[in-house]
Amino acid sequence: xxxxxxxxLDISWYTESMRAGHPVVITDRHKLQLNTYVMELHFLDEDGxxxxxxxxxxVLKALPAQVTSMSxxxxxxxxxxxxxxxxxDVLENGESSEVESTKQSERFKALKILTGIFGVGAKTADRWxxxxxxxxxxxxxxxxxxxQAQKAGLEHYNDLNQPVTKAEANAIGEIVQKAVISVLPGxxxxxxxxxxxxxxxxxxxxxxxxxxxxGREVGLMSKVVSWLESQGFLLYQKTTRxxxxxxxxxxxxxxxxxxxxxxxxxxxxxxxxxEQGTTQPEKNGVQxxxxxxxxxxxxxxVVSPISQFAFAVLGWTGSKLFExxxxxxxxxxxxxxxSSHAVFDNKQNRYLRATSEEEIFAYLGLEYIPPSERNA
Ligand code: ATP
Ligand code: MN
Ligand code: MN
Numbered sequence: 001x002x003x004x005x006x007x008x009l010d011i012s013w014y015t016e017s018m019r020a021g022h023p024v025v026i027t028d029r030h031k032l033q034l035n036t037y038v039m040e041l042h043f044l045d046e047d048g049x050x051x052x053x054x055x056x057x058x059v060l061k062a063l064p065a066q067v068t069s070m071s072x073x074x075x076x077x078x079x080x081x082x083x084x085x086x087x088x089d090v091l092e093n094g095e096s097s098e099v100e101s102t103k104q105s106e107r108f109k110a111l112k113i114l115t116g117i118f119g120v121g122a123k124t125a126d127r128w129x130x131x132x133x134x135x136x137x138x139x140x141x142x143x144x145x146x147x148q149a150q151k152a153g154l155e156h157y158n159d160l161n162q163p164v165t166k167a168e169a170n171a172i173g174e175i176v177q178k179a180v181i182s183v184l185p186g187x188x189x190x191x192x193x194x195x196x197x198x199x200x201x202x203x204x205x206x207x208x209x210x211x212x213x214x215g216r217e218v219g220l221m222s223k224v225v226s227w228l229e230s231q232g233f234l235l236y237q238k239t240t241r242x243x244x245x246x247x248x249x250x251x252x253x254x255x256x257x258x259x260x261x262x263x264x265x266x267x268x269x270x271x272x273x274x275e276q277g278t279t280q281p282e283k284n285g286v287q288x289x290x291x292x293x294x295x296x297x298x299x300x301x302v303v304s305p306i307s308q309f310a311f312a313v314l315g316w317t318g319s320k321l322f323e324x325x326x327x328x329x330x331x332x333x334x335x336x337x338x339s340s341h342a343v344f345d346n347k348q349n350r351y352l353r354a355t356s357e358e359e360i361f362a363y364l365g366l367e368y369i370p371p372s373e374r375n376a
Contacts, residue, residue, distance in 0.1 A: 054321050056083035058376040067091070110134040116161050118153030118267070118298065119146075152236035152267055156296035160267070163201035164297050172205050172268055172299055175233055176224075180209055183223035187211045192316035193300070198372040204298035208316055210309050221262045221303045228266075235296055237266040242303075259315060259340035264301040269294050308341050310354045315340025321376040330364055338364070 055078040060067075070088055073079055079087070089096035102108050113135055114125035133139050136157065146154065153160065173191060180187040190196075193206030209224065211217045221239055228234050242262040271294050304312035315323060330338040336352075337344040343352050343363055354360045361368045 051324075052078075052080050053083060055325075056080065058321055060087075061376075106134060114139070117150060117157060118160050119149030120153065148236065149238060149265070156235065156267060159296035160203075160298055162295075164203065164205055166195065166200055167273075168270060168297060169195045169202065169205045171270060172297060173207070175228070175268070176207050176209075176299075176301065179224050179227045179231075179233075180220070183227050184211060184216065184220055186213075186216070187220065190313055192302075192313060193318055194375075196317050196371045197319065197375050199375070204300055206300045206316055207302070208309070208312055209301060209303045210306050210312075212306055214306050217303050217305050221264055221301065224301065225264055225266075228268075233268055235267040235269045237264055239264045259312075261312065261340065262303045266299045266301065268297045268299045270297050307353075310356050310360060311338075311342055312340050314357050314360055317371050317374060319374060319376050322374040325376065326364070329366070334364055336364065 059076055059078050067073065067087070068091070070084070070091065073084065073087065086096045086099060089098065107129060110129050110133075111122065111125050114120055114128060114133070115122055117136075117139075128139065128142075128144070131142070133142055133144075136154065139154070169191070173189070176189055180189055188210055190208045190210075191206070192208050193204070194202040195205060209217070209220060211220065221241075225234070225237055225239055229237070240263050242260060272292075302312065302316060314326075327338050330336040330343065335346045337346065338360075343354070343360060344350070345352055345363075352363050354363065358368050
């Protein structure tokens with residue numbers, strides 16, 4: 001691969017588990033580390049600094065050694081004036097007063113609580129906060145009409161804010177596997193998202209579904225969802241149909257970051273293992289004794305035709321920041337448009353075919369980056 005200068009793809013973002021097991025050595029100029037929690041506070045901001053902070057945090061996350069002085073940060077990409085000011089504060093005073101006052105503000109606390117509801121984004125949360133709604137009880141009392149997703153999100157708030165374990169992801173994988181082969185023998189599933197990157201926990205479980213014969217995947221999602229529903233596995237689901245327009249000479253140009261696969265955002269009802277009647281951790285002052293035999297888990301299902309499968313796997317493995325940087329690299333350095341469907345070479349004015357992630361990285365002029373190193 002090439003040396004990427006200011007590009008974040010220069011860095012490997014190992015999983016926590018790899019980090020614990022093997023002290024990582026990246027390049028000499030990246031041997032630094034600082035707590036990234038300080039940056040996360042800015043993720044919700046409205047004026048576009050969010051991405052800048054995310055990049056800065058990703059740089060720091062990749063560094064295997066402790067930062068003790070500002071001079072160690074020299075030469076690192078993506079650390080802007082504001083990020084450096086926060087870091088300097090932390091190094092000199094143990095904490096950043098700016099960050100601490102943000103964390104303690106009612107507005108920040110309310111944003112955290114409200115965006116913790118499935119179906120509620122920063123925009124909606126912000127609107128509610130301006131109406132004086134700061135917590136779940138105030139939201140319930142407000143009489144706001146919630147959509148189906150938000151209703152389910154509120155109902156299963158505690159479950160959905162409890163990390164999904166690898167064991168739970170595996171259990172759900174078995175259910176999804178059973179569903180797809182029941183409704184269409186020969187169908188295949190692939191685990192994507194954070195668990196494919198080797199994360200030990202996640203906020204949901206992501207699966208990609210395909211069939212080795214092109215075209216057989218058409219109509220598959222509704223059959224899978226019906227099967228899951230009939231077996232009582234779904235507490236909530238919203239299926240969005242495929243809006244990807246095929247033209248004669250190939251797929252339409254990727255227009256935005258959003259892909260157009262048929263997908264299902266769902267909440268699974270997962271039967272618990274041996275540990276029954278456990279007490280859930282306290283969430284926002286509400287502690288509940290939990291005697292249920294099941295818990296709610298967010299699951300994303302996506303159906304891809306086999307011809308786009310490699311792109312879909314790459315696009316749905318994440319992390320979100322890694323995907324953003326990869327697309328930016330494709331555009332800026334290679335004059336190519338990369339999406340979860342295809343890669344278009346603007347210079348040759350044609351699509352490039354790929355049946356593996358390795359081929360896609362090769363088109364982009366990059367060495368293959370394994371999923372476990374995509375945790376930006
Ligand atoms: P977590 O463990 O918290 O779930 P994650 O990396 O799996 O982390 P997700 O939000 O599940 O995070 O996203 C996984 C991948 O799916 C990312 O690469 C993201 O780009 C992709 N993705 C998520 N939502 C969409 C969407 N609406 N459209 C297209 N791609 C999406
Ligand atoms: Mn996920
Ligand atoms: Mn997801």
